[in-house]
Amino acid sequence: MSLPRIAVDAMGGDEGVRVMIEGAALARRRHDRFKFLLVGDEAKIAQALDHHPNLRGASEILHAPEAVAGDERPTQALRRARTTSMGLAIDAVKRGEAGAAVSGGNTGALMAMAKLALRTMPGIDRPALAALLPTLGTHDLVMLDLGANTDCDARNLFQFALMGAAYARIVHGLDSPRVRLLNIGTEETKGTDDLRDAAALLKHAAASLALTFDGFTESDKLSRGDFDVVVTDGFSGNIALKAMEGAARFVGDLLRRSFASSLRSKIGFLISKPATETLKHHLDPNNHNGAVFLGLNGVVVKSHGSASAMGVANAVAVTARLLEENLIERIAADVAAVDPDTIRQPARRRVANTEGETAL
Incomplete structure (x- = not known):
């Protein structure tokens, strides 16, 4: 099966061209259907390709004179988007010259550029950063948001649950992923108003969703493998991830x-x-590499900046899988299946049945 080619920010990551090209070459050896648009310093990329003839024939180079620095402010990076390898890789997705983009560069800049260029999907207010975390179960845990949004309301969390479930169905082949909200306790009365409202929304809409809502979980249960997707705001999610x-x-x-x-x-x-x-x-972490920005009109995957070639290859494999399994279309279908009235107001304060009982 022929896939849309993948734009690789060859200048991103701690070691830049060498590791990114080596990782793409490793992915190409594993899956010969991959095609690439390698974005960055043309001379350096061409030199690196001399060591990977298998990749050279499946790639095109797009020269970018600049790269985004690891400590660069997103606002500064945005102003240079048209001249940086990261910005041009994302622009290739926007123009349809690539099906997806992969970068190991500055996360904040990548998020800002991707959101500005690709925009959010209809029915999605904010994109979220999702990644796979190891567990004691049969498969990894999908966790989102991991830092794209520090402050989220109930509607955002509800949408994150939809997107996380769609992602889990693709990467794990699940029909109805088990979803939980990260909280400070498992009781229905625990947490902020937004968390309790999000729980009520998910309960109310559960019958029409391709997921199973299992309530709240605490952070010490994330590695047990008892559920498939955990949803939280980016502030809490990033802290939990760094703690793990x-x-x-x-x-x-x-x-x-x-x-x-x-x-x-x-x-x-x-x-x-x-x-x-x-x-x-x-x-x-190289074995779980490849965090994806869900909710955009295009696939953008973030590789660890310190990833090895094997880690980059895994991020590329994740990217190809999302293209192959039509991630964008699946999320759009899930969003379209939700009754708009369901998320128009906080479900916790809405009548849930004809007897007048509230959702919580």
Whole structure:
């Protein structure tokens, strides 16, 4: 099957061209149907392609004289969008010259450029950043928003749930993903008004949605694998994500320190090495790389800035999967299936049945 080509911001990421091109080449070796538009410094990209002939024949280079710096303000990056590799990669999606864009660059700039160029889909107020997190279950957890929106109301959270469920159906092949809202407790009375309103909206519309709403969850349950999608505002989501990443690094560092503390510990490490290698693989962010901005009129995927070539290849694979499975069309269909009156006002303060009982 031939897919729309993927625009790669070759200058994005901590190591820039070398890792981005190597990652695209690895993805191409795994899936020979991939085609690429490589955006960045033409001379550097051409030099990198000398080491990857399999990628050269499946790619076109679009020269961009500038790159977005990692610490650059989104407003500054926006003014240079037409001359940067990130801006031109997104513009290629807007003009239909690529089906999707992948970048390992500045997240804030990527969000600002993508939102301005591609706009949000009809029925979606704000895009959200979604990623896959490792769990003890059979598949990863879809979590959103992870930083695109620091302040969200009930309507935003409801829309995030729709988009997250559509994403989970694609990446995990689920018919009705189990969705929960991140909260400070599982009781219906816990949390802000917006969280309780969002819960009421999801309960009220559950019968017409391709998802199962399971109520609230606390952050310590995110890795259990008991549900498929967790929805939150970008402020809380980003804090939760960084806390999980820090805990994973802490466990890894603690194990390394413990195993090096004595001869007996070193022997124990050799005995337990298969288990520690499994742990390392499970927690390696490269194996879960590829966060997607949901809700835009186009597919834009954010790769970790520090991703290895394998991580970039995984982000490219995620991107291709979303194109192949028609993510945009699926979200649009889910939004169209929702009765507009359902989200016109907070459901918590609306009569839920003919007996006059409120939703909460």
